[in-house]
Amino acid sequence: MRRLKYNFQSVYIQTRLRQFKHISPSTTPIGYIWLAHHVPDHPTHPSGNPRLVIYTFSTTKMPTGQELYDSLPNLHFPDEPNTAAEEILKRDFAGHRKVRAVVVGGGLAGITLGTILPRKLDNLDLVIYERWPETGGVWHRNTYPGVKCDIPSHNYQLSFDPKTDWSATYAPGQEIKSYWQGIEKKYGVDKLIKTNHDIQSADWDAEKGKWIFKIKDLNTNTEFTDEAEFFIQATGILNNARYPPYQPGFDDFQGPKFHPSQWPKDLSLKGKRVALIGNGASGVQILPQLLAQGVSHVDHYAKRGTWISQHVFGKHLPPHREYSPEEIAELRNTEKYHKFRKDLETRGQGNIASDVYGSEQNRQQLNAFLLLMYERLGGDEELFKKVVPDYAPGSRRFLPAPGYLEALTDPRVSYHLGTVKSFTKTGVVGADDVERPTDIIVASTGYTRANGESHAPNFEVTGLDGTNLKEHFSGAGSKLGYTNNYYGITSPHFPNYFYVLAQNSYLFCGPAPIAAELWSTYISKVIRKVQLENIKSLVVSEKAALGFSRVVTELSKASSTSRGIDGFFVEKTKDGEYRIALAWPGTITHAVTLLREPRWEDYEYEYLDNDNPFSFFGNGHTFLDFAPKGDKTFFVQTGVPPKLLHEEYLTIPRDHVAEGYEYDGTGDFLKNHHVGLDDDEDVEQAKEVSL
Incomplete structure (x- = not known):
């Protein structure tokens, strides 16, 4: 018995050759070859009855x-074409199809989206429209004296790219x-942003499965139309100044008058008498600066008192101070900075119990606020009773306001409690009917939140069945008498629409950048699903949104935030109750x-082909199967713990074979790596090879 290797159709196989006595007289000696691997005839096969497949070769x-094929008529292909195969060959590779997304807003949220989406998605055509000449949102528009963040600097930044040398x-x-x-x-977000572009309207086109935008280019004063599968709102909630004040006579006032977001350049305050209206986040920062710039007197008008705390999230975070050069140098150490940052984040986090009205923690928090305010007012009991609000803490922002309470004790400041009644050519009439002369009016009157304007963009947005987004977000004026949204990120009746940092998007005791990261990641997951599964549109169901809204309503009934005042953090329902409008209902x-795993069952879907979801x-392949330099075994990795195994997301495009992408096995693509298929013809050839 000899062991030989025969070349059978270019494949080397191990054979066993056995000579037999019975040889056909018409041939030379014949070898009989047993191909054990072709049929279940291996000696160890469980059938116990192995069969030999015998071929005769010279x-x-x-x-x-071909000769072997010709000798076996039962294997001959039919003459007619294989239409089923042809149909499959026409299909695309499996993967993420190309979609377009329009982000509106170039502030903190828009920049975060522009940073994260392109790195979590492939085949995404992304554009960001910003109506102002520069990006930066409120930090571009607000340049008044003393403007600063009331969140610690080291918290108010992206988690993955921190600045360690804040001043x-x-x-x-x-x-x-x-x-x-x-x-x-x-x-590279700057390459995606178009500044001086003002959106006029956004309308959902159900037939196209796209949002249609009318846009005004303020650079050329021309209008044009854009369209995209996705509309992502990142306009923020501080985009429409509540200005001018609604009281009569404001237009008659003859001196300088402005909102803090419109602070005049080179304005001299020295020796001036100033009327400062409002004690919100801007007003409390401006008052100490007016004194520092040498005003002669400030009449400070406040509709009601405001809660002042050491920090916007409570007493556990540091007071305002400048860092020393030594401290800044020390924080350049990556390990030390990471520990410092985590400690700062931990101290800033709160718990729901502190917001539960009447709870022990809520009472302790109230007592701490009262003590801090009393001490910073220098024990002035009369002023203390004026300044302390008559509502429970929570419905308005807690304000650290360094120097504000101290400024109220300055003899150059008069504090007037109550709503301004009117304006004259030369002054302001307060709630006490007294007219006080002034040279300048600073109307720190905040931003609009009525009629849905705080959470909807300043342009008209129309969804399914003509549903208007401003009306939908208008609380008492909406269809249900309160705003019905889902997960603080989308709303029923608005397909392929998502928002960041608006209704119920802000984290309880959490900085805005972290919230923007979370919601950007969630949106990425939704877009990936749409790209992969040929989904034309998806919209959250009314039932699911009602379920989320129930959670918000129940928390509102227990919360100190929704007690007795129409503040910025709440909305008023048609029943006259206050309901949490800004915060996510949890820590x-x-x-x-x-937010880690989307509840896909909460959405309703339309497919590009509803008959074939x-x-x-x-065609049963991804392009990786035919990319010569592509890593077809990217899923084989070493050092991955079982709990993380096959958990990473994939961004495998459908059509990037021609563009030269190579998958690196880490959930991203290395661009400009040639994979051997250069043009559309090569892509078509790859499809032909696929069967």
Whole structure:
């Protein structure tokens, strides 16, 4: 017995050759070859009855594959074409199809979206429209004296790209603007942003499965139309100044008058008498600056008192101060900075119990606020009773307001409680009917929140069945008498629409950048699903949104935030009750946990082919199967713990074979790596090879 290797159709196989006595007289000696691997005839096969497949070959000449095929008529292909195969060959590779997304807003949220989406998605055509000449959102528009963040600087930034050399615990506005514009340039977001572009309207086209935008280019004063599968709102909630004041006579006032977001350049305050209206986040920062710039007197008008705390999230975070050069140098150490940052985040986090009206923690928090305010007012009991609000803490922002309470004790400041009644050519008439002369009016009257304007963009948005977004977000004026949204990220009746940092998007005791990261990641997952599964549109169901809204309503009934005042954090329902409008109904860890995996069952879907929702299976291949330099075994990795195994997301495009993409096995693509298929013809050839 001999062991030989025969070349059978270009494949080397191990054979066993056995000579037999019975040889056909018409041939030379014949070898009988047993191909054990072709049929279940291996000696160990469980059937116990192995069969031999015997082929006869001349020992002097091997037959060709065609000769073997010709000798077996039962294997001959039919003459008619295989139409089923042709149909499959026409299909695309499985993968993520190309879609377009329009982000409206170039502030913190828009820049975060522009940084994250292109790195979590492939085949995405992304554009960001910003109506102002520069990006930066409120940090571009607000340049009044003393503008700064009331969140610690080291919290108010992206988690994955921190700035370690902030100048102070609470950074000035210009430094914050520089950070975000630096992120914009570092990650190429500036190439996606079109500034001086004002959206006029956005309308859902159900037939196309796209949003249709009318846009005004303020550079050329021309209008044009854009369309995209996705509309992502990142306009923020501080985009429409509540100005001018509604009281009569404001237009008659003959001196300078303005909102803080419109602070005049080179304005001299020295020796001036100023009327400062409002004690919100801007007003409390402006008052100490007016004194520092040498005004002769300030008449400070406040509709009601405001809660002042050491920090916007409570007493556990540092007061305002500048960092020393030594401290800044020390924080350049990556390990030390990471520990410092985590400690700062931990101290800033709260728990729901502190917001539960009447709870022990809520009472302790109230007592701490009262003590802090009394001490900073120098024990002035009369002023203390004026300044302390008559509503429970929560419905308006807690304000650190360094120097504000101290400024109220300055003899150059008069504090007037109550609503301004009117204006004259030369002064302001307060709630006490007394007219006080003034040279300048600073109307720090905040931003509009009525009729849905705080959470909807300043342009008209029309969804399914003509549903208007401003009306939908208008609380008492909406269809249900309160705003019905889902997960603080989308709403029923508005397909392929998502928002960041608007209704119920802000984290309880959490900085806005972290919220923007979380919601950007969630949106990425939704877009990936649409790209992969040939989904034309998806919209959250009314039932699912009602379920989320129930959670918000139940928390509102227990919360100190919704007690007795129409503040910025709440909305008034048609029943006259106050309901949480700004915050996510849980802590940071709560949001991170629940947003990690989208509840796909909460959405309703329209497919590109509703008769065949599984058309995305395509031709049974991804392009990686035919990319010579592509890693077809990217899923084989070493050092991956079982709990993380096959958990990473994939961004495998359908049509990037021609563009030269190589998958690196880490959930991203290495661009400009040639994979051997250069043009559309090569892509078609790859499809032909696929069967």
